Amino acid sequence: MSRVAIPLEAVDWLSVWRGVRGLVLAGDTAWPKRLHRAGHTLFALTDEPAVVDKLGPIDRITPLLARPEAIPTDPFQFEVVFVHQRLHTCDPDEALPQIARVLRPGGCLSASYLIRDDSVPWVRRLAALLRRFDPMAMKGDYGSESLERLRSSKYFPEVEERAFRVWQTISREDLLNLVRHQPLTANLNPSQLAHLLGQVSDLFDSAVRPGESLRLPFQLLCSRAWVNHEEMTGPVVLPESALAIPL
Template sequence: MKDQVHHSAAAGYKTAAETYVKGRPEYPPAVTDWLTATLDLDGHKTVIDLGAGTGKFTGRLVATGAQVIAVEPVAQMLEKLSANWPDVLAVSAMATDLPLPDESVDAVVCAQAFHWFASTEALDEIARVLKPGGKLGLIWNLRDTRVGWVPKLDAIVNAREGDTPRYYTGAWRKVFPHPAFGPLQAEHFHHGHTGSPEDVIFNRVRSTSFIAALPDAERARIDEQLRALIASDPELRGRDVMTVPYETAAFVAVKGG
């Protein structure tokens, strides 16, 4: 996604907004400290939640006390966000064309989103709206593939990704270094997504953009593969509640740093 929404996001998220809310994990408590200590967010700051989706991360930003501006180009996702966070200013816009003045915000945070619009043009635009010394935060929740059955789950999903941008490929890193920003600094946190198999596995997979965009028959086939995976693994089989292990990767780059 550079000057338009990628077809996987446009098609998938149009229909999967509700599933996204149900299936996506929360972020670990340590992220709160990262937002305040590393991004310096507090009641005197303004932050853009860029690629805000349904507002899954918006509440973390609101909790810092900062003024939050949520930016999301997919109308169905933005509608969910506005319903969940009615007091947050929600704006329909692209990362390459932010409707804000130069040097007007203290931070820009992209949660589970930067891979969609990772480009020099987007970084140019983010740098334009950031104040000198402002911070760009990039954060992703990722299934922890060190747990034995998780790579099998990822294989079911990844087989359908096509040309969809993904965090794990590392392609988003190619836009760094960028002349407006200092080096990326990374932190990693670990947590789990606990709930029913329907939510933490089925709805999580269904909320993936390129899965949601598939024909009904193909999505039904994926459900069958997920049921077979659960039935075949003793850590998953017969459980009403399960925990999917996650790692959260958080990056910060400082404008002019």
């Protein structure tokens, strides 16, 4: 199947403004390129040398080989820091202060996760079918719970949240390939796998009109966390028990 396309409405909401100078925490090239197409000037932070090589030739994208726990730029460089599907891969105690440091006053951390929406009836039926063979089938750990850490961060006291519905067109072969790549299929013999794929094909036929494709639903969970530098720049107050040395 092709990669799920993030709609422009969601990109605009996460970007806040047009033509921003942004930092994107990049696990691959897809998210930086999507933001680039929306007209933004980007620094792409990644710990993957191959991603640096692929992004380097692109105009208005400057790749940086580093981790978000140690961002190699001066303070107050970016209006928006973007992170898609990767917030859970960071150490929040180290990364969030670094992100706050490089954001300009009034800037924000825009974090997002694309997760499958299992509330649609045909998706629920597919999950129930696969869980006959593996109770954990289609119970992916997306990492989206990391968005909750933003709500408790002293560096980002104001957080806005929004969810976008995103649909991916899926053909019969796409659906069969999705099932073939499930871990549970490694435990099935050829006869069992053929029987399962036959049931999945019947499910497809019952859920779609002849000649059409299904649409696989996703939710794009988005957060805009607005930076507050007071915790980084406030005066140091000595406790009463501290030793004061007059100068």
